[in-house]
Amino acid sequence: MSEPSGPPPAISLQALVREYRGRGTPLRALDGVSLDVAPGEVFGIVGRSGAGKSTLLRCVNLLERPDSGRVTVLGQEVTRLDESALRAARRGIGMVFQHFNLLSSRTVAGNIAFPLEIAGIPRAEREARVAELLPLVGLEDRRNHYPAQLSGGQKQRVGIARALASRPRVLLCDEATSALDPETTEEILALIRSIRDRLDLTVLLITHEMAVVKAVCDRVAVMEAGKVIEEGRVFDVFTRPAHPTTRRFVSEVIGHVVPPGTVAQLPAPNPGEERRLLQVLFAGPSSTRAVVSEASRRFGLDLNIVSGRIDAIGREPYGLMALAAYGPSPAIAEATAWMRGLGLDVSEIAEDLA
Numbered sequence: 001m002s003e004p005s006g007p008p009p010a011i012s013l014q015a016l017v018r019e020y021r022g023r024g025t026p027l028r029a030l031d032g033v034s035l036d037v038a039p040g041e042v043f044g045i046v047g048r049s050g051a052g053k054s055t056l057l058r059c060v061n062l063l064e065r066p067d068s069g070r071v072t073v074l075g076q077e078v079t080r081l082d083e084s085a086l087r088a089a090r091r092g093i094g095m096v097f098q099h100f101n102l103l104s105s106r107t108v109a110g111n112i113a114f115p116l117e118i119a120g121i122p123r124a125e126r127e128a129r130v131a132e133l134l135p136l137v138g139l140e141d142r143r144n145h146y147p148a149q150l151s152g153g154q155k156q157r158v159g160i161a162r163a164l165a166s167r168p169r170v171l172l173c174d175e176a177t178s179a180l181d182p183e184t185t186e187e188i189l190a191l192i193r194s195i196r197d198r199l200d201l202t203v204l205l206i207t208h209e210m211a212v213v214k215a216v217c218d219r220v221a222v223m224e225a226g227k228v229i230e231e232g233r234v235f236d237v238f239t240r241p242a243h244p245t246t247r248r249f250v251s252e253v254i255g256h257v258v259p260p261g262t263v264a265q266l267p268a269p270n271p272g273e274e275r276r277l278l279q280v281l282f283a284g285p286s287s288t289r290a291v292v293s294e295a296s297r298r299f300g301l302d303l304n305i306v307s308g309r310i311d312a313i314g315r316e317p318y319g320l321m322a323l324a325a326y327g328p329s330p331a332i333a334e335a336t337a338w339m340r341g342l343g344l345d346v347s348e349i350a351e352d353l354a
């Protein structure tokens with residue numbers, strides 16, 4: 001959904017529906033998706049296989065036409081354009097593919113220049129553009145190599161340069177790192193961020209890996225069965241996932257707040273007292289140990305630290321700690337309120353979810 005203020009979105013999707021009709025019942029690949037991507041954002045769409053991510057991405061440049069709904073890119077409603085206007089609009093939208101889609105008979109330079117050739121750009125201009133793009137993606141010394149002579153990461157750099165050839169304002173990335181090893185994935189994600197910064201691009205990427213979202217995105221939407229089930233700043237979605245599917249995705253990357261099997265090992269509460277599992281989220285390496293001991297003294301509770309870790313998402317450090325709180329129920333509630341008053345984000349973890 002749109003932010004309350006700020007510039008108009010670079011990409012706006014409104015109530016997109018796309019059905020595939022085979023012989024059986026139609027399959028709703030997109031079931032009413034609405035999303036706004038702000039200019040300059042790296043926006044991730046994450047979901048399991050079949051969630052509808054590719055269909056969604058292909059609706060942005062209308063490689064796929066939605067059955068209903070509106071797609072607006074850079075202020076232009078592309079769903080209303082005829083084919084020739086659409087071809088022109090597509091030049092403002094670059095696309096990067098999982099399997100690179102390079103022409104094996106062309107050199108690196110030839111691949112990068114290919115979309116310019118199709119668009120009828122004169123040779124001298126094409127060559128000048130290729131000369132600008134090669135250093136941008138770190139391939140100056142590979143100009144005359146053929147795809148078969150390149151590593152996967154280098155092939156994707158060619159794919160990125162080719163996508164940038166016509167100076168798009170928007171870049172769509174379709175599982176751009178899924179065919180790469182983890183180290184090369186990191187390099188390509190860093191490249192995507194750096195070209196976003198240098199060229200002031202808006203990037204929409206789809207991935208099935210939450211680690212990619214954590215590494216590169218500013219905001220994320222989680223898709224399931226053709227719907228967006230959760231959306232927000234990556235920091236917020238990672239630290240406070242609301243939907244169970246999102247929680248599973250997040251825990252695949254940053255682990256469970258409460259390690260599996262922990263609850264079974266916790267002592268039972270004394271008669272008449274309670275045991276509650278609390279998740280405490282704090283920004284930066286603040287002195288939570290002091291908070292825990294003071295809460296324990298003030299409210300007469302036993303507070304055991306079950307787990308804790310410090311991590312960062314983007315440049316924002318955060319800490320997550322799980323506490324087992326033992327004591328009378330009202331005292332636990334007071335301690336929780338007191339910690340919240342200190343600016344900590346405290347929530348109860350249901351023991352069966354731990």
Ligand SMILES: Nc1ncnc2c1ncn2[C@@H]1O[C@H](COP(=O)(O)OP(=O)(O)OP(=O)(O)O)[C@@H](O)[C@H]1O
Nearest residue numbers: 020027029047048049050051052053054055056208
């Ligand atoms: N051309 C098509 N014809 C029929 N069904 C399709 C077609 N393309 C996609 N689908 C179906 O639509 C649903 C969404 O597919 P989509 O490829 O968008 O999902 P995805 O999240 O990108 O998954 P994946 O990562 O596996 O591609 C799936 O059930 C898929 O089988």
